[in-house]
Amino acid sequence: MTDASNDIVDFHWMLEILQTIDIGLIVIDNEYNITTWNAFMENHSGRAASSVKNQPLFEVFPELPEAWFRQKADTVRLLSIRTFTTWEQRPYLVRFRNYHPITSTAEFMYQNSMLYPIVDTKNQVTHIAVVIFDVTDIATSKLALQEANGELERLTRTDGLSQLFNRSYLEESIHRELQRSRRHNHPASLIMLDVDFFKHVNDTYGHVAGDDVIRFIGRQLRLNLRETDTAGRYGGEEFAVVLPETSANDAKVFAERLRLIMEDSTMKHEDTEFKITISLGIAELTDTMSTEQDWISSADHALYESKHNGRNQTTIFKTK
Numbered sequence: 001m002t003d004a005s006n007d008i009v010d011f012h013w014m015l016e017i018l019q020t021i022d023i024g025l026i027v028i029d030n031e032y033n034i035t036t037w038n039a040f041m042e043n044h045s046g047r048a049a050s051s052v053k054n055q056p057l058f059e060v061f062p063e064l065p066e067a068w069f070r071q072k073a074d075t076v077r078l079l080s081i082r083t084f085t086t087w088e089q090r091p092y093l094v095r096f097r098n099y100h101p102i103t104s105t106a107e108f109m110y111q112n113s114m115l116y117p118i119v120d121t122k123n124q125v126t127h128i129a130v131v132i133f134d135v136t137d138i139a140t141s142k143l144a145l146q147e148a149n150g151e152l153e154r155l156t157r158t159d160g161l162s163q164l165f166n167r168s169y170l171e172e173s174i175h176r177e178l179q180r181s182r183r184h185n186h187p188a189s190l191i192m193l194d195v196d197f198f199k200h201v202n203d204t205y206g207h208v209a210g211d212d213v214i215r216f217i218g219r220q221l222r223l224n225l226r227e228t229d230t231a232g233r234y235g236g237e238e239f240a241v242v243l244p245e246t247s248a249n250d251a252k253v254f255a256e257r258l259r260l261i262m263e264d265s266t267m268k269h270e271d272t273e274f275k276i277t278i279s280l281g282i283a284e285l286t287d288t289m290s291t292e293q294d295w296i297s298s299a300d301h302a303l304y305e306s307k308h309n310g311r312n313q314t315t316i317f318k319t320k
């Protein structure tokens with residue numbers, strides 16, 4: 001065979017490959033009109049190559065962000081280089097329905113895409129090849145893994161009963177807030193609170209009723225906190241709340257609101273109704289507290305005073 005006929009055979013092979021590979025190929029000219037569109041594109045868009053030929057790319061795909069795409073294409077043209085976009089940067093270049101109904105729950109096809117310069121004999125970029133890879137399976141399994149890891153992380157810092165943070169996460173938060181507040185010289189307060197006569201609740205109504213009380217306090221704390229506050233279960237029936245940017249007097253407003261909510265609520269267990277109250281202690285961070293343990297002990301000290309003075313009240317820690 002002559003060189004010319006070899007070239008033609010090669011060319012036909014190439015065309016055959018382009019039609020059958022499971023990769024999308026669009027070729028556009030410098031005016032963004034479509035010149036080539038392979039079988040993958042036909043199958044997923046439902047449009048024949050003949051119907052999109054010479055059509056502007058942005059009309060065929062109105063979802064394609066034009067300014068962003070033009071900027072990418074300009075780089076390819078000016079520098080004669082390839083550019084690559086991953087599904088993590090942009091989930092898809094053109095929106096196709098996901099056709100893996102069994103292996104994947106995604107609504108659309110996740111895509112990696114590449115823009116590739118096509119040059120003429122004078123090394124001028126005359127066209128750009130847009131290559132689209134279907135990465136739905138990879139993307140959905142990675143997203144599922146991320147979601148599972150996120151849930152695992154949430155579980156390791158959550159107290160199952162109250163659905164608040166657990167003690168170890170709470171201690172980390174108290175430590176972080178101590179450092180942050182010191183660095184910025186801003187106020188911060190810590191509230192410790194404890195259910196009054198909780199042993200009596202357990203002994204009279206049973207542990208299940210006691211657990212319901214812990215759940216109820218968890219819910220009330222979650223409902224009443226600001227987003228920047230952190231609440232957790234410190235031990236059995238003891239809870240702590242970290243309030244950044246809050247003086248002791250401001251923390252007392254929150255503490256009293258919570259105390260009154262508890263006082264006004266009626267607990268129900270099976271057919272029995274009962275009331276509970278809580279005692280609270282507040283410590284605003286001062287220079288004399290050098291570790292988070294000092295801060296916790298100060299709030300605990302104030303809580304002890306509330307208990308000692310008759311319970312169902314809030315006390316602010318005072319340095320002697």
Ligand SMILES: Nc1nc2c(ncn2[C@@H]2O[C@H](COP(=O)(O)OP(=O)(O)OP(=O)(O)O)[C@@H](O)[C@H]2O)c(=O)[nH]1
Nearest residue numbers: 194195196197198199200202207210211236237307
């Ligand atoms: N139901 C239930 N009870 C718990 C849990 N954790 C601790 N407790 C109980 O909480 C009670 C705490 O009792 P005490 O420390 O004597 O305190 P108190 O009865 O609340 O009395 P004051 O704090 O002095 O008002 C004990 O009976 C513990 O068994 C829990 O997760 N669920």
